[in-house]
Amino acid sequence: MVQDHSVDTPAPLSPWATGIEKPLRIAFILREHFSMVAFTAAVDTLVTTNLVTPDPVFEHLTVGVSSGTVLSDLGIEVSTSTTLENLRLDSGRIDMLVVCGGYRSPLEVAPRLLHTLKTAEHQGIRIAGLWNGGIAMAQAGLLNGRECALHPDNHAYVKEHFPTISVSTNAYVIDGAYATCAGPVSTLEMMLKLIGQMLHNAHIVRAVREILSCDQVAEQVGPMPLNVGDDPTFPPALQTLLALMRANIEEPLSLAELAECADISRRQMERLFQTHLDTSPSRHYLELRLVHARRLLLQTNKTILDIALASGFVSSSHFSNCFRDYYGMAPTAARHDRDRDDTH
Template identity: 30%
Template sequence: MPRPKELPGIGPPVESVGFLLIPGFSLISYAAAVEPLRAANQLAGKTLYRWWNAAPADKPALASNGAAVLPDFKFGAEVGSLDLLLVCAGGNPATFNDRRTFAWLKKLASRGVTIGGISGGPVILAKAGLLSGRRCTVHWEHLPALHEAYPEVQLTRSLFEFDGDRVTCSGGVAGLDMMAALITRDHGHELAAAVSDWFLHTHVREGARPQRMDLRFRLGVSDSKLLKALKAMEAHIEAPLDRERLAHLAGVSLRQLERSFHSELGRGVHEHYLAVRLGRSRQLLRETSLSILEVALATGFASASQFSRAFKRSFGSTPREARLRDRRIIDQDR
């Protein structure tokens, strides 16, 4: 059976999989990747896949919901015939700075192990220097920060990506889709379909499918012309378009565009655009070390002071105060 298009040059079939669980990882992302391996073994009636779990410092890995997974493989040990290592991370992976983890990942990569990341895991790979020039994806929440911090990484908004010996997945239930592609390649469509059916995952998606819900459903908007303006806003954060340009792209008059925004979203064009930009700024403040001025410029503000005033009016605190508060919360959760 021919290999799926999403799997060019990924190497020999996968038999042994390691999971490196970073504190605060998403439990659903981890389960969506490991459970298909168990199901494949059970449905095939034999051991097709083996796997183990490791965690930094060999401590129980706490997921973002507080559940703990006990590591059954010593962190940093020799891995033997490992085919694939998947790094699972969530929360705010940009704050993870364990040098031993980065060194271990680099060592495994140099020995030919395929290295992957799930949800926020690609951020860990980028920090370890393993994604430079590679095509990869990451959960949409981390995408702006990863793009700002590592412009050399070829980011996509796909569900999952395979680029040689690098594997990345956006997380959530997309792990089911990624593992279905791997199982198809290794053991055929029939087994992969049986695994997907086992988990009531009746519509397996290709890797190139988009991560996020279409704007019409996310915002509850059905007006096609209004949707054109909304998509243009999300595509132009750093250099915002003026209202006249948005109206032109939507194919309506400025007055009509304003009426549509008020009737469909309950606020005007400027107010909505500002909310979109400020939402992006919160992500960058939380997940990058960019200065306040750099965050301001990346989200279309002319100065740090202009940005700070708008941010405080919207959120009740300055950008600096919000960043410090978020960091305190992260430290308490560890």
């Protein structure tokens, strides 16, 4: 008699298995003038995930802060599924909140939104912010002592108003239950990372990435840098020079110091900038400092003199002249326009 010594072994799990018994529900809170591109990038990752899995694993709904319709940055009105007033977080049916901001989204405190975020925190719900959506998270006290990613135009605002928060140079940050990103491209990457954490299935994430990122030149490896405007094909010396300029705004380096740090001659440095950026090193450096100054001007309440010094100018008059030449208006006029817009 032949004895059967085999034992029952569980069937191998399908590569598409998630262990999710019911779809995870993601609520997108749309702030006025939210970035439509960032919002659709986030939703697209969820919809595409549902397409590659045997059963839907995500549901999503849209939420207005105070109204059932919200105007996007494209001027398109979006009808929301509900409003914050009617959003039930105690039902156990919301697995993640995503605050969608945009270039012109308001920075002022929205009490009902802050209450919702604090309630979600107490209930252990994941929370994410797109573009400047992280500012509402900061206002709710969720990011104290943490790192976050924001659009560069909002860095100065957060550094001034929330000194305990570390503003990252990466385009997205996932810190525990909180995630933030700076724009549409980083939204896609951040959402893919979050999906991987929620589903514990790298196979699904790879499939979604292949569908949505088929036209990318190369897959991003490691942290996604915020300064993505620099062409990775730039010569190493030029990349070094650009990084040095960005890191030395308040106390600019001389052209001779820049060339020495990059281990090239000044003439070689000038040729690099002219060939690849169609400008001179001094002009590019000045523009970087003026862009930085404009962010401080619009996002902080620092004095004109403080902004001039923080941007590497020796006097407010020199700063004002350079600012007027570049932007076509004086720094005081730009701030006046900001304050006027804030009152409307």
